[in-house]
Amino acid sequence: MNMFPNYFVIHCLFCSRNLAAPVKTTQSSNTSLETYSTLQKESCHRLDFLVERQKQLCMLSDKMVQVLQTGAQQAVEECQYQFRNSRWNCSTVENSTDIFGGVLKFKSRESAFVHALSAASLAHAVARACSRGELNECSCDARVRKRTPRHWQWGGCSEDIRYGEKFSRDFVDAKEDKESEEGIMNLHNNEAGRRAVRGRMQRVCKCHGMSGSCSVRVCWRRLPPLRAVADALSTRYEGASHVKVVERKKGKNIRKLRPIHPDMKKPNKTDLVYLEESPDYCEPNEELGILGTRSRTCNRTSAGLDGCRLLCCGRGYQTRVRDHEEKCRCRFVWCCRVHCEICRSKRDHHVCN
Amino acid sequence: MTGTIIENLSGRKLAVLVTLLLLCQVICFLIGGLVAPMPANTQTILGTVCKDTSVMKNDTSKWFYNRGKGSCQTVDLGETHHDLSERDIVFAFQMPVPREGERFDYSRWQQNLIGVLQLDVRYHSQMEVKPRSTVTIDARLAYRNKGDPDDEWKLYTQSIEKRNLDCDIDVKSEEYLYNCSTIPLFELGSLYHDYYLLNIRLPVNTPDMNVHIGHLQDIWVTVINQNGGFTKVWLSLKTAFFPCIIAILVWFWNRIHMLERKPVLLEKMLLSLGISLCLLNAPIEYLTLQYDLPFMLLLGDIRQGLFYATLFSFWLIFAGEHMLIQDTSSQSSLKQYWRHLSAVAMGCVSLFIFDMCERGIQLRNPFYSIWVTDLGTNLALTFIILAGISTGVYFLFLCYMVWKVFKNISHKRQALPTMCSVRRLHYEGIIYRFKFLMLATLLCAALTVIGFILGQVAEGQWKWDETIELEYTSAFFTGVYGMWNIYIFSLLVLYAPSHKRWPVNENTSDTQNLSEEIEFSPIPERSEISSLTSFIRKATID
Numbered sequence: 001m002n003m004f005p006n007y008f009v010i011h012c013l014f015c016s017r018n019l020a021a022p023v024k025t026t027q028s029s030n031t032s033l034e035t036y037s038t039l040q041k042e043s044c045h046r047l048d049f050l051v052e053r054q055k056q057l058c059m060l061s062d063k064m065v066q067v068l069q070t071g072a073q074q075a076v077e078e079c080q081y082q083f084r085n086s087r088w089n090c091s092t093v094e095n096s097t098d099i100f101g102g103v104l105k106f107k108s109r110e111s112a113f114v115h116a117l118s119a120a121s122l123a124h125a126v127a128r129a130c131s132r133g134e135l136n137e138c139s140c141d142a143r144v145r146k147r148t149p150r151h152w153q154w155g156g157c158s159e160d161i162r163y164g165e166k167f168s169r170d171f172v173d174a175k176e177d178k179e180s181e182e183g184i185m186n187l188h189n190n191e192a193g194r195r196a197v198r199g200r201m202q203r204v205c206k207c208h209g210m211s212g213s214c215s216v217r218v219c220w221r222r223l224p225p226l227r228a229v230a231d232a233l234s235t236r237y238e239g240a241s242h243v244k245v246v247e248r249k250k251g252k253n254i255r256k257l258r259p260i261h262p263d264m265k266k267p268n269k270t271d272l273v274y275l276e277e278s279p280d281y282c283e284p285n286e287e288l289g290i291l292g293t294r295s296r297t298c299n300r301t302s303a304g305l306d307g308c309r310l311l312c313c314g315r316g317y318q319t320r321v322r323d324h325e326e327k328c329r330c331r332f333v334w335c336c337r338v339h340c341e342i343c344r345s346k347r348d349h350h351v352c353n
Numbered sequence: 354m355t356g357t358i359i360e361n362l363s364g365r366k367l368a369v370l371v372t373l374l375l376l377c378q379v380i381c382f383l384i385g386g387l388v389a390p391m392p393a394n395t396q397t398i399l400g401t402v403c404k405d406t407s408v409m410k411n412d413t414s415k416w417f418y419n420r421g422k423g424s425c426q427t428v429d430l431g432e433t434h435h436d437l438s439e440r441d442i443v444f445a446f447q448m449p450v451p452r453e454g455e456r457f458d459y460s461r462w463q464q465n466l467i468g469v470l471q472l473d474v475r476y477h478s479q480m481e482v483k484p485r486s487t488v489t490i491d492a493r494l495a496y497r498n499k500g501d502p503d504d505e506w507k508l509y510t511q512s513i514e515k516r517n518l519d520c521d522i523d524v525k526s527e528e529y530l531y532n533c534s535t536i537p538l539f540e541l542g543s544l545y546h547d548y549y550l551l552n553i554r555l556p557v558n559t560p561d562m563n564v565h566i567g568h569l570q571d572i573w574v575t576v577i578n579q580n581g582g583f584t585k586v587w588l589s590l591k592t593a594f595f596p597c598i599i600a601i602l603v604w605f606w607n608r609i610h611m612l613e614r615k616p617v618l619l620e621k622m623l624l625s626l627g628i629s630l631c632l633l634n635a636p637i638e639y640l641t642l643q644y645d646l647p648f649m650l651l652l653g654d655i656r657q658g659l660f661y662a663t664l665f666s667f668w669l670i671f672a673g674e675h676m677l678i679q680d681t682s683s684q685s686s687l688k689q690y691w692r693h694l695s696a697v698a699m700g701c702v703s704l705f706i707f708d709m710c711e712r713g714i715q716l717r718n719p720f721y722s723i724w725v726t727d728l729g730t731n732l733a734l735t736f737i738i739l740a741g742i743s744t745g746v747y748f749l750f751l752c753y754m755v756w757k758v759f760k761n762i763s764h765k766r767q768a769l770p771t772m773c774s775v776r777r778l779h780y781e782g783i784i785y786r787f788k789f790l791m792l793a794t795l796l797c798a799a800l801t802v803i804g805f806i807l808g809q810v811a812e813g814q815w816k817w818d819e820t821i822e823l824e825y826t827s828a829f830f831t832g833v834y835g836m837w838n839i840y841i842f843s844l845l846v847l848y849a850p851s852h853k854r855w856p857v858n859e860n861t862s863d864t865q866n867l868s869e870e871i872e873f874s875p876i877p878e879r880s881e882i883s884s885l886t887s888f889i890r891k892a893t894i895d
Contacts, residue, residue, distance in 0.1 A: 081528075128399055130450070131397050131398055131399035131450070131573070132398070132399040132400075132401055132419070133398065133401075133419060133420055133447055133450040133451060134419070136451045136452075136453075136454050136455075136456075137453070137454055138450075138451075138452055138453070139452065139453055140452040140453050151581075152449075152452060152457050153457075153459075153460040153462060153463060153580075153581040153582075154390060154580065154581050154582035154585075155390030155391065155394070155580050155581075155582050155583075156390065156391065156394025156395075156396075156580050157394070157396070157452055159397070160397065202532070204471070204535055204575075206467070206469050206535065206537070206575070206577060208393070208467055208540075208577060210653075210654050210657050210658070211654050211704055211707060211708045211711070211712070212711065212712075215805070216392060216393070216830075217809075218391075218392075218393040218394075218395055218577050220395040220397055220575055222397075222471065222573075224530075225473075225528060225529060225530050226528075227526070227527075227528035227529055228524070228529060228530075231524075231526075327479065328479060329479065330477060330479035330480045331480060332477070332480055332567060332568045333564075338433065338477075338568070340479065
């Protein structure tokens with residue numbers, strides 16, 4: 001069975017090889033640029049967990065490995081931010097081939113979210129790299145010039161997010177088996193993730209007609225910050241649909257996702273779907289890479305997931321008084337520094353048993 | 354006496370002419386919709402943050418770029434750098450961005466380049482950004498041509514500019530970005546070179562410079578250029594219309610000179626309308642393919658303005674000439690319309706001054722914007738409001754005059770039943786055709802306005818999976834452009850003096866009217882004027 005349904009493993013590979021952890025986007029100096037690029041292409045080959053198509057895509061450009069890395073890195077960061085208050089806090093596992101341990105073996109809600117987020121994050125990273133001019137391969141979408149298949153100078157190019165989506169579809173979806181139930185679920189969630197990026201884009205316009213009037217106007221769209229996309233996906237995660245795979249037409253082998261209960265709403269393309277209930281995240285499970293909620297900090301006053309009652313799974317908690325240090329009265333100094341004062345206070349600290 | 358062609362044209366011929374012109378109109382629309390691409394193209398470029406290690410920061414021979422030999426050392430702004438100061442940070446934008454494994458270059462067909470700046474300011478709960486602040490930008494623009502080495506950038510222009518930054522935020526949460534207004538950065542009237550490079554620094558020369566802009570995460574520059582394909586289609590249309598209008602103008606002037614009288618005001622107005630359209634049609638953009646002409650944007654504005662001014666004046670005089678009922682003796686002249694025309698003149702002059710202040714100064718400094726300083730904003734607003742008021746006054750005048758003409762006509766119509774049948778038919782014909790032209794004008798204006806609004810609405814509903822094959826925006830531009838050309842063409846044709854002596858018409862109903870000719874024009878004609886005008890003047894005397 002395919003144990004690596006997403007491309008997160010790249011991240012982990014770089015961890016284990018100590019190339020960059022956390023990944024730094026800082027460039028090597030330009031003197032070794034050529035050796036660097038061959039190195040990059042070779043490294044695509046060394047990523048054994050990539051299927052052939054993914055290797056091809058990885059080798060498209062010198063900077064592709066770096067872009068893939070950024071995408072993976074940001075997805076993990078976002079996942080950990082979004083799940084910081086949940087029982088499973090998107091914890092990564094060292095020294096394993098699979099970055100989240102075995103958690104994603106379950107066709108669970110969490111798996112749905114992680115897939116969607118990784119597809120979205122890759123599309124986002126690729127689109128940004130295209131805008132920066134780092135990837136030469138970004139397509140000049142033919143849609144704009146469908147009728148007149150001429151050069152860019154004739155009719156321009158489409159937005160970068162189009163290529164980002166296309167690449168993400170090509171790369172992330174390449175691993176999925178369209179026949180298996182898991183594959184169908186993952187494909188659906190990947191697409192939902194990409195749509196979350198698209199749906200959060202903001203339209204900006206500029207008038208440039210006679211004397212700058214709006215008789216001629218041109219519009220484009222801004223890429224949203226990944227945090228906004230992840231927040232949107234997080235909402236989708238909470239409202240994810242529990243589905244089952246049904247054979248649509250016997251013999252023709254068309255399989256579709258239908259809600260598990262017929263009276264539930266049919267999920268649309270932007271909704272996340274899952275096939276199985278989540279495993280128990282309360283107790284540590286080495287095999288699955290679940291750390292459990294022991295020694296997690298909880299919020300005594302909250303009634304939500306981060307509240308001590310839910311987070312500690314009813315095991316109770318201990319309260320300690322700790323010196324709390326917090327950055328405060330911050331001032332940003334352009335370009336590169338944030339000047340903050342450190343405020344100290346004593347606070348109660350609740351830790352799950 | 355002679356009339357204009359429209360009065361003597363049979364209904365069938367008129368129908369054929371109108372059908373032909375409508376066909377041209379549809380063709381213009383379809384050319385824009387099916388052949389031309391979108392009028393403008395945008396490329397959004399994310400700034401590469403480069404590290405400037407040089408000691409002399411004012412050196413304009415040192416350029417920072419992220420592609421090709423000698424590209425810069427990049428910095429990640431997400432991390433804190435204690436070894437860097439704001440003086441060492443350069444945002445580099447190399448345009449155009451490569452696509453499909455090719456290095457693209459700008460073609461001169463793409464005509465102009467407009468740059469818009471977008472700052473991504475990150476939200477921090479500890480330090481909120483004021484909604485309005487000023488950002489100081491040190492912008493330098495360089496160019497390079499095909500065949501030049503990768504590092505041979507030459508300075509195009511440089512400037513230190515202040516811009517207003519309006520930021521607000523809906524979701525106050527870490528990592529979210531402020532919604533900052535876009536900042537117009539530069540406008541190049543000519544796209545003469547192949548590659549451009551923009552280097553942006555945010556200097557901190559005084560203690561309060563650039564300190565209130567918040568945590569800047571990224572800078573995006575959106576560059577807008579006209580699409581080469583659109584320029585080609587547009588210029589082809591111009592090249593087609595230009596000789597047509599010239600030819601019809603020559604024909605029109607010849608016809609007037611064949612008459613024994615001097616040209617009347619309406620004919621002079623028609624001539625100047627034709628000439629201003631010729632100026633608009635003249636495809637001088639071909640010159641930009643060979644020479645560097647940065648004034649093309651300004652010249653385009655002036656040509657359009659001139660055309661609108663003549664068109665608006667023509668409508669006023671057209672209405673006025675069909676109303677002058679009191680003095681039949683004197684030749685009407687422009688002087689009589691000075692009050693009406695002053696509204697047009699005022700609007701045009703104020704728009705011209707505004708344009709000179711904005712695009713005129715941009716010839717010297719492409720980064721200039723009048724909207725930055727308070728004085729400039731007030732000045733610009735004054736001129737724009739003046740132009741707006743003038744337009745309002747003008748339309749009030751025009752509506753009043755048209756209303757008066759119609760009142761006049763309907764008043765005289767009551768007298769029609771007392772006339773003999775043939776004369777009545779003739780009068781009714783004239784009124785019908787006058788109204789027909791009024792209708793054509795209204796139709797053209799309405800179509801322009803409706804088309805414009807439809808375009809705005811259609812654009813508002815931004816869709817991804819468009820299946821419509823028609824490029825609406827381009828179709829609208831070519832359609833409207835063709836429409837006004839056809840409109841003026843038909844005016845020149847239909848309002849040219851007719852050579853047919855009115856009574857000797859092959860038209861069966863008219864041939865019998867020889868006897869009535871004397872009755873028809875009892876006033877001695879000192880000048881040959883359009884019979885419609887004479888009809889109204891005569892009718893008042895009746």
